[in-house]
Amino acid sequence: MARLSPDDRRQAITDATLAVARRKGLGATTVRDVATEMGTSSGLIHHYFDSMDDVLATAFDEAASRDLARARTAIGDKPSAAAQLDVFIDSYAPVQSDWTMQLWLDAWAEAARRPALQQVSRRLNREWQSLVREIIERGVESGAFATDDADAAAWRLLSVLDGLALQVVAHDALITRDDVVEWTRSAAARELTKGAWHVS
Numbered sequence: 659m660a661r662l663s664p665d666d667r668r669q670a671i672t673d674a675t676l677a678v679a680r681r682k683g684l685g686a687t688t689v690r691d692v693a694t695e696m697g698t699s700s701g702l703i704h705h706y707f708d709s710m711d712d713v714l715a716t717a718f719d720e721a722a723s724r725d726l727a728r729a730r731t732a733i734g735d736k737p738s739a740a741a742q743l744d745v746f747i748d749s750y751a752p753v754q755s756d757w758t759m760q761l762w763l764d765a766w767a768e769a770a771r772r773p774a775l776q777q778v779s780r781r782l783n784r785e786w787q788s789l790v791r792e793i794i795e796r797g798v799e800s801g802a803f804a805t806d807d808a809d810a811a812a813w814r815l816l817s818v819l820d821g822l823a824l825q826v827v828a829h830d831a832l833i834t835r836d837d838v839v840e841w842t843r844s845a846a847a848r849e850l851t852k853g854a855w856h857v858s
Contacts, residue, residue, distance in 0.1 A: 664706070667702075668706050668707075668716075670696060671692060671702075671706055671707065672717050672720055674692045674695040674696045675687060675692050675695075675717035676717045677695055678691045678692055679717060679764070680757050680761075683760075683764050684714055684717075684761060684765060684768060685764055685767060685768045687710075687714065689704070689710050689713070692713065709774070711772045711773065711774040711775060712774050714768070714772065714774070715772070715775045715777070715778045718761060718765050718778055718779070719778045719782070721758055722765075722782050723782070725758050726786060726789070728749070729746060729750065729789065730789065732746070733745050733746050733749075733789075733793065738797075738800065738802060739796040739800060739803060740797060742793045742796070743790075743794070743846060743850075744843070746790065746793065747819065747842045747846070748839055750819050751822075751826075751835050751838040751839045751842070752823050752826050752827055752838075756823075756826075759823050759824075759826075760827050762820075763824060763828065765778075765779050766779065787809075787812050787813055787816055790812040790815055791808050791811075791812035794812055794850065804850060805849065805850055811849050814845075814849060815842065815845060815849060818842050818845045819838070822841060822842065823838060
């Protein structure tokens with residue numbers, strides 16, 4: 659390999675890990691797989707990461723954090739909380755080929771056995787929930803939404819989205835992405851107002 663800085667080398671390992679995980683799944687990705695992807699030795703991976711758990715956690719963190727940043731950008735310029743929530747739901751709902759959602763499913767499945775991955779998964783889950791909670795709080799302040807517990811409402815809506823997204827990605831054609839969007843919007847209407855809310 660060409661000479662790289664330590665940060666660039668770690669990034670190359672992370673990129674290779676994501677490439678392998680996209681093909682094989684996070685849990686099935688090994689140090690040898692990553693080394694082969696890079697055309698180097700397993701020893702190089704161990705030089706920059708304490709364990710394969712750390713490699714997987716770092717790779718998952720990068721991919722999932724990019725998704726979170728995209729979601730924040732997507733809602734950032736919307737004029738109202740209702741519009742923000744609508745865009746959030748639409749951007750969150752996956753298609754069958756959504757590999758990032760598959761990565762989340764892999765991370766959840768592996769988290770109980772991999773402490774580093776569990777720590778990253780928990781932190782990112784809280785960040786996603788905080789994003790939804792902040793939208794709800796803005797809606798309550800403006801009078802668009804009504805809830806006594808924005809924190810719990812955010813967890814419930816995110817859980818609806820995650821559960822439906824799992825069905826789309828894991829069970830091809832059982833339900834569609836359009837179903838996820840429609841049903842989550844209906845759940846939000848019931849959760850956050852006495853009637854339906856509308857994008858304004």
